[in-house]
Amino acid sequence: MSQVAVLHPQIEPAESPLTPESWGKLGMWIFLVGDAMSFGALLAAYGALRYGSADWPHPSSVLGIGLTAFMTFLLICSSVTMVLALAGIQRGDMATLRKFLALTILGGVSFLGMQAYEWTHLIREGLALSGNPWGASLFGTTFFIITGFHGAHVTGGVVYLSCYLLRSLGARLNQGHANQIEIAALYWHFVDLVWILVFTFVYLL
Amino acid sequence: MPQTHKQPNYIAIFWWLLGLTIIEVGVIFTPLARVLIAILLVGLALSKASLVAMYFMHLKFEIRTLGLIAVTPLLLCVLLVFALLPDLSGTPHQTVGEAAPPAAPTSR
Numbered sequence: 001m002s003q004v005a006v007l008h009p010q011i012e013p014a015e016s017p018l019t020p021e022s023w024g025k026l027g028m029w030i031f032l033v034g035d036a037m038s039f040g041a042l043l044a045a046y047g048a049l050r051y052g053s054a055d056w057p058h059p060s061s062v063l064g065i066g067l068t069a070f071m072t073f074l075l076i077c078s079s080v081t082m083v084l085a086l087a088g089i090q091r092g093d094m095a096t097l098r099k100f101l102a103l104t105i106l107g108g109v110s111f112l113g114m115q116a117y118e119w120t121h122l123i124r125e126g127l128a129l130s131g132n133p134w135g136a137s138l139f140g141t142t143f144f145i146i147t148g149f150h151g152a153h154v155t156g157g158v159v160y161l162s163c164y165l166l167r168s169l170g171a172r173l174n175q176g177h178a179n180q181i182e183i184a185a186l187y188w189h190f191v192d193l194v195w196i197l198v199f200t201f202v203y204l205l
Numbered sequence: 206m207p208q209t210h211k212q213p214n215y216i217a218i219f220w221w222l223l224g225l226t227i228i229e230v231g232v233i234f235t236p237l238a239r240v241l242i243a244i245l246l247v248g249l250a251l252s253k254a255s256l257v258a259m260y261f262m263h264l265k266f267e268i269r270t271l272g273l274i275a276v277t278p279l280l281l282c283v284l285l286v287f288a289l290l291p292d293l294s295g296t297p298h299q300t301v302g303e304a305a306p307p308a309a310p311t312s313r
Contacts, residue, residue, distance in 0.1 A: 018271050033278055040282030048289040060233050069230050079261050080219045189261040193254050200250035204233050
C-alpha cells in the first residue's frame with residue numbers, strides 16, 4: 001500500500017458500492033460474467049454449426065432425455081440445499097450448514113456419476129470427438145466439449161464446497177464466514193443455471 | 206454480515222423450476238411446429254434461468270447495476286448469433302429424421 005493510502009485511507013473506499021457485503025462477492029460476479037460469456041460463445045457456435053449442417057441428428061431421439069431430465073432435477077435440488085445451507089450459517093446454525101452442504105456435494109457427485117454413465121454409453125454406441133454414427137461428426141465434437149466444460153465446472157464446485165465442509169467439520173467455520181459461503185453458493189447456482197440452458201439447447205431443441 | 210433482505214420462499218421456487226422442467230420435456234413430444242416448439246423451449250429455459258438468478262443468486266435483492274452487469278453476457282451472446290448469421294445465410298438446414306422436401310419434377 002502506498003504511503004498516501006496509509007495516511008489517507010478514505011481515498012480508497014473499503015467497501016464496493018456494488019456489493020456492500022464484500023469485494024469477494026463482486027469478484028465472483030465478475031468471474032461468473034466472464035464464464036457466462038465462454039458458455040454463451042460455445043452455445044452460439046453450437047447453434048451456428050447445427051444450422052449450417054444438413055445431417056445433424058435430432059438430439060432428443062439420440063440422447064437419453066429421461067436420464068438428463070433427472071440430472072436437471074438433481075442440480076435444481078442441489079441448488080435448494082445450497083440456499084438452505086447458506087440460510088443455516090447466516091443463522092449461526094452450523095449443524096444445518098453441514099447437513100445441507102453435504103447434500104449439495106452429494107447432488108454434484110451424483111450428477112457427475114450420471115454424466116460419466118451417459119458418456120460411457122454414448123462412446124460405446126460410436127459417438128466420438130470426431131465421429132458420429134447418426135450423421136454430422138461435429139455433433140459429437142460439440143456435445144463432448146459443451147457437456148465436458150460444464151462437467152469440469154461441476155467438479156470444481158464439488159471440490160470448492162468440499163473444502164468448506166471439511167473446514168466446518170474441523171470447527172474452523174462460524175457465522176462470521178457466511179459471506180464466504182454466499183460466494184461459493186453463487187458459483188454453485190451458476191453451474192445449475194448453465195445446465196438449464198445446456199439441457200434445453202443441446203438435448204431438447 | 207447479516208443479510209438485509211427478506212428470504213424468498215426457496216421451496217416455492219423449487220416447485221416452479223420442477224414444473225417448468227416437466228413442461229419442457231413434455232413440449233418436445235407435442236405435435237406442434239418445430240419453430241413453435243423451439244420458441245417455447247427457449248422461453249421456458251430463460252424463465253428457469255431467471256428464477257435461479259433472481260432468487261437463488263439473490264439478484265432480485267442486489268443493486269440494479271449488478272443486475273445489468275449480469276445480463277451483459279446474454280446480450281453479447283445474442284449479438285454473436287446475429288454476427289454469425291451472414292455466414293449461415295443460404296445454408297440448407299435439415300435435421301435427420303425430418304421429412305425431406307419433395308424432389309423437383311424431372312423433364313423427359
